[in-house]
Amino acid sequence: NKIATVCDVFLFFFSDIDECADGFVECDSKSTCVNLPGWYHCECRDGYHDNGLFSASGESCVDINECKTGRNTCANDTVCFNLDGGYDCRCPHGHNCTGDCIHDNKVKHSGQIWVLDSDRCSVCSCQAGQVMCRRMVCDCDNPNADLFCCPECDPRLSSQCLHQNGLLTYGSGDTWVENCQQCQCLQGQVDCWPLPCPPVDCEFTVVPEGECCPRCVTDPCQADTIRNDITKTCTDEHNISRFSGSSWIKHGTECTLCQCKNGHICCSVDPMCL
Known part of the structure; x- marks a missing residue:
């Protein structure tokens, strides 16, 4: 198979060389070798970062000061000491570090839980020297639940x-x-x-302001709801027949609107138009 032979020759000449595994590369002690397709680079180890020069051998890797950057987990009663490639949490001389916390100028032991004096609905705890506060979780199955903080647990209000x-x-x-x-x-x-309304049997009705149900009226121009009969028409000022329910602008005006209500012509002036 000529195609397979050509592929084998291609892979023989062009397969990637692992410079890291073959020992062709010596990275600086602060970095580690990382193989790449057709290349490699020296990557800074944990606790180090590149100073911006990006040297291929890793000589540009420098120590990270976790104490200054805050990237440490030292408790409040310990002191952070920076080390080459890491850090150490040490107790001040003469102290016995326990991971306790200082809150409101009071010592809170590691694992202690308390309610804030300023907000009885917030709970705080000391966890390895760190004070953590959160809103109280309401357990309505607990008969001693604080109804001030958990009004949803009050059976009188629920x-x-x-x-x-x-x-x-x-x-x-x-x-x-x-x-x-x-x-x-x-x-x-x-x-x-x-809201249920009593039935009304009339031609013209109106719903008064502040009410919900329609009432009968005799003046069609006062009605806001009508049972239009298309057989009843109106004749406008130009003797043009208008079907019941239709509306038009009165000729010669721009602000007078007329409407045919079951054979009755009702016109009104739009005050906003004037």
Whole structure:
């Protein structure tokens, strides 16, 4: 197979050489050799970083001062000492380091948990010399739960509902009307449905301001809802027939709107147009 023979020759001449494994490269003691396809480089070891010169042999790798950069895990009662390629946490002379914390000028032992004096709903703990604070986790199954911090655990409040305005509260079973809807509080959940209105049997109706249900009126021009009969038409000022429900701008004006309401012409002037 000539194709396979050519590929074998190609791989023989062009396969990657691992300079690191073959010992062709000597990196600086602060770096380690990393093989790349067709090349290699000396990468800085942990605890070192390049000083910006990027020398191929790794001579540009310098020590990282973890004590100055804050990249250390020393507890509050220990002192950080920088070492070549690392650091050490040491106790000051005459001290017995325990990983305790200082909080509000008070000693808190490692693992101790306490409630903040300024916020009884926040819990703090000392963990290896570090103070960690968070919001109290509410466990409503705990009979000793602080209801001030966990109002959702109060059985008296859990069944109450908040009005849409965010100011009023209702007990379970209470009803109220909001935006022409009948609402009810059901075990802490608000359920609303359209307000039922009594039937009206008239041609022209209007819903008065502040009310939800329509009322009958005799003047068609006062009505906001009508049962349009397309067989009833209106004749405008130019003797043009207009179907019931249609509207038009009165001739010779720009701000007068007319409408045909079941054979009755009703015109009004738009004050914003003037």
